[in-house]
Amino acid sequence: MRRLLPAIASLLAVAGLLSALPFVLSAYNVSLAARVGIFFVAILGLNILTGYTGQISIGHGAFMAIGGYTTAVMSQDHHTNLVVTMLMAFAICFVLGLILGLPALRLSGVYLALATFALAVSVPQLPLKWSKFLGGRDGVQTSRTVSHVWLYGAAWAASAILFVLAWLILRGRVGRAFRAVRDSEIAAVASGIELPVYKTLAFGISAAYAGVAGSLLVLATNGFAEPSEFGIVLSLQLLVGAAVAGLGSLWGILAGAAFVGLLPAVSSGVPVIGSSHGRDVVFGAAVVLVMLLLPDGFAGLLKRLRRLARA
Amino acid sequence: MAALESSPRPSLRRRGAALGGVVPPVSLLLVAGAAGLLVGCLRSEVFAQLTVQGLALGAVYGSLALALVLVYRATRVVNFAQGELAMATTYVAWQLIQWGLSYWEAFFATLAIAFVLGTVLEVALVRPVQQRSVIGAVIVTVGLFILIDGVVNWVWGGEFKYMPSPFGTKIYHVGGVSIARLYPGMLAVVLVSVVLVWALFRFTKLGLGMRAAAFRPAESALVGVRVDWMLAIGWGLAAVLGAVAGLMAEPSQFFLEPTLMQPILVYAFAAAVLGGLDSPAGAVVGGLVIGVSLNLVVQYVPAISSELQAPFAFAVLVGVLLLKPTGLFGRREVRRV
Numbered sequence: 001m002r003r004l005l006p007a008i009a010s011l012l013a014v015a016g017l018l019s020a021l022p023f024v025l026s027a028y029n030v031s032l033a034a035r036v037g038i039f040f041v042a043i044l045g046l047n048i049l050t051g052y053t054g055q056i057s058i059g060h061g062a063f064m065a066i067g068g069y070t071t072a073v074m075s076q077d078h079h080t081n082l083v084v085t086m087l088m089a090f091a092i093c094f095v096l097g098l099i100l101g102l103p104a105l106r107l108s109g110v111y112l113a114l115a116t117f118a119l120a121v122s123v124p125q126l127p128l129k130w131s132k133f134l135g136g137r138d139g140v141q142t143s144r145t146v147s148h149v150w151l152y153g154a155a156w157a158a159s160a161i162l163f164v165l166a167w168l169i170l171r172g173r174v175g176r177a178f179r180a181v182r183d184s185e186i187a188a189v190a191s192g193i194e195l196p197v198y199k200t201l202a203f204g205i206s207a208a209y210a211g212v213a214g215s216l217l218v219l220a221t222n223g224f225a226e227p228s229e230f231g232i233v234l235s236l237q238l239l240v241g242a243a244v245a246g247l248g249s250l251w252g253i254l255a256g257a258a259f260v261g262l263l264p265a266v267s268s269g270v271p272v273i274g275s276s277h278g279r280d281v282v283f284g285a286a287v288v289l290v291m292l293l294l295p296d297g298f299a300g301l302l303k304r305l306r307r308l309a310r311a
Numbered sequence: 312m313a314a315l316e317s318s319p320r321p322s323l324r325r326r327g328a329a330l331g332g333v334v335p336p337v338s339l340l341l342v343a344g345a346a347g348l349l350v351g352c353l354r355s356e357v358f359a360q361l362t363v364q365g366l367a368l369g370a371v372y373g374s375l376a377l378a379l380v381l382v383y384r385a386t387r388v389v390n391f392a393q394g395e396l397a398m399a400t401t402y403v404a405w406q407l408i409q410w411g412l413s414y415w416e417a418f419f420a421t422l423a424i425a426f427v428l429g430t431v432l433e434v435a436l437v438r439p440v441q442q443r444s445v446i447g448a449v450i451v452t453v454g455l456f457i458l459i460d461g462v463v464n465w466v467w468g469g470e471f472k473y474m475p476s477p478f479g480t481k482i483y484h485v486g487g488v489s490i491a492r493l494y495p496g497m498l499a500v501v502l503v504s505v506v507l508v509w510a511l512f513r514f515t516k517l518g519l520g521m522r523a524a525a526f527r528p529a530e531s532a533l534v535g536v537r538v539d540w541m542l543a544i545g546w547g548l549a550a551v552l553g554a555v556a557g558l559m560a561e562p563s564q565f566f567l568e569p570t571l572m573q574p575i576l577v578y579a580f581a582a583a584v585l586g587g588l589d590s591p592a593g594a595v596v597g598g599l600v601i602g603v604s605l606n607l608v609v610q611y612v613p614a615i616s617s618e619l620q621a622p623f624a625f626a627v628l629v630g631v632l633l634l635k636p637t638g639l640f641g642r643r644e645v646r647r648v
Contacts, residue, residue: 106632110383110588111584115625115628115632118581121625122577239449240453287458291450295440
């Protein structure tokens with residue numbers, strides 16, 4: 001228990017700070033902070049899969065698209081409560097993640113990266129094909145739009161709940177199994193871990209997280225779910241966020257989410273290249289630099305600092 | 312898992328077979344497919360047109376797939392930025408033409424620039440992370456993807472750009488089938504560059520060194536091959552092939568935009584996996600197969616419209632990985648415990 005105290009104290013401090021933010025920030029900044037929360041959820045999910053179970057995915061934007069469309073379609077066609085649609089997105093993406101995790105059982109390393117990349121490119125094409133149901137290029141809009149503060153609250157409440165859930169999953173038996181699979185599949189099987197069960201489970205959980213993030217993202221864009229929103233770049237951003245956060249650690253995720261969520265907005269204020277396109281230059285360059293200088297991401301940096309402080 | 316259980320010996324024998332020639336059932340399959348295409352072409356003009364067009368597009372996919380394979384063989388990295396790199400070099404060509412160069416002058420100048428760019432990227436960015444982990448290397452190329460995309464958008468903007476057609480607008484009429492000169496032209500340019508690259512690997516000392524460096528880095532270093540130079544040159548050559556793919560893809564899309572190569576990259580991934588990720592010949596054959604089958608499937612299978620091309624390529628990719636992870640021509644990898 002004593003070892004947990006600093007962790008819990010810092011979590012409570014972060015939570016307190018976050019709940020005070022909407023009272024001091026402008027509406028625009030609240031919406032930015034909500035965006036960070038959305039990325040927090042998605043990166044948390046991706047980290048469970050890539051960081052803890054060692055299965056790379058460049059396709060989580062696809063699950064975000066599925067979650068987002070779930071919210072938009074349910075809200076428009078059936079006027080379902082938005083919070084309920086998030087739960088539905090969670091459930092649907094969990095099941096789809098399990099199903100898509102099955103073929104992923106036979107793939108690893110670069111092959112899994114290739115397959116998930118193709119998934120990310122494919123899914124946004126589906127609304128164009130079934131345009132009557134999914135709105136085609138123009139997308140589907142929810143029947144109700146939400147305020148910035150509502151969104152901020154929803155995003156960070158979801159983040160908090162899902163963070164605790166992830167922590168509970170990862171600290172116990174399941175988490176140990178995940179890490180064993182990551183470190184060596186052969187050793188994991190030899191010590192009695194059912195590889196298919198845990199690999200698909202990791203896929204399901206992580207897809208479900210992405211689904212919730214997707215429905216929040218749709219709400220953040222005035223309730224519009226459209227194909228262009230869930231393009232390949234979104235998937236790439238998630239992976240980048242997870243890498244910046246540090247794979248296999250929960251402590252850097254806030255930094256990873258802030259990096260992905262805020263850097264485009266911050267860098268558009270930079271002189272010379274601060275145009276709407278210049279921000280991608282900054283973003284890409286920052287990614288490459290971070291990977292070269294901080295191979296373990298922000299979590300690795302924290303660990304190094306802690307070691308320095310102790311020495 | 313199958314790779315784990317196989318002992319190294321059958322795979323060594325298989326390696327000999329893979330080097331000596333194509334595995335017979337695969338070549339039979341391909342010959343049968345080609346015969347089917349020929350019969351179809353003789354019976355229907357639309358079919359013939361689609362096949363020629365598919366072959367030309369397939370050559371483009373194959374060329375990009377070959378670039379991916381070269382990089383994969385040299386450094387065991389899948390370069391997710393390969394398509395964006397090709398797109399960027401196509402913009403360079405456009406710029407050179409704007410500055411007054413003729414199309415073919417710009418073409419060759421662009422290839423030279425692409426070579427330098429590829430080499431520099433390998434030395435500066437990939438080498439430091441390559442040894443670390445698959446995920447690290449993938450993320451660096453992903454960062455490169457975003458970076459190149461941003462640079463192109465920033466320098467040239469997102470609007471469509473038009474390039475002069477390299478092959479004019481002439482249309483050939485062969486037995487009732489009209490074929491734009493563009494398509495045989497694309498096919499010829501890509502195939503010539505592929506053959507040149509193959510000859511470089513097969514007949515020159517440099518190519519020998521590059522093959523050695525890719526297969527056995529430590530041993531080739533011992534016999535005096537500059538392994539790091541070879542890997543950098545490999546990336547440069549891949550960038551050149553990518554540039555050829557980009558330049559030939561542009562006329563088939565009719566205009567130049569920053570997302571030019573994104574769908575093509577997916578088709579190239581599918582092609583590379585279909586051929587076997589470490590087989591150069593497989594990449595080209597895979598590209599042609601994917602190009603032709605995409606074109607024909609969209610025309611003749613009612614359920615699959617052009618929006619479903621990328622999902623179709625995805626299905627091929629996953630299907631191949633599940634049924635035959637080594638692809639048509641790939642070698643089985645043996646993992647040590």
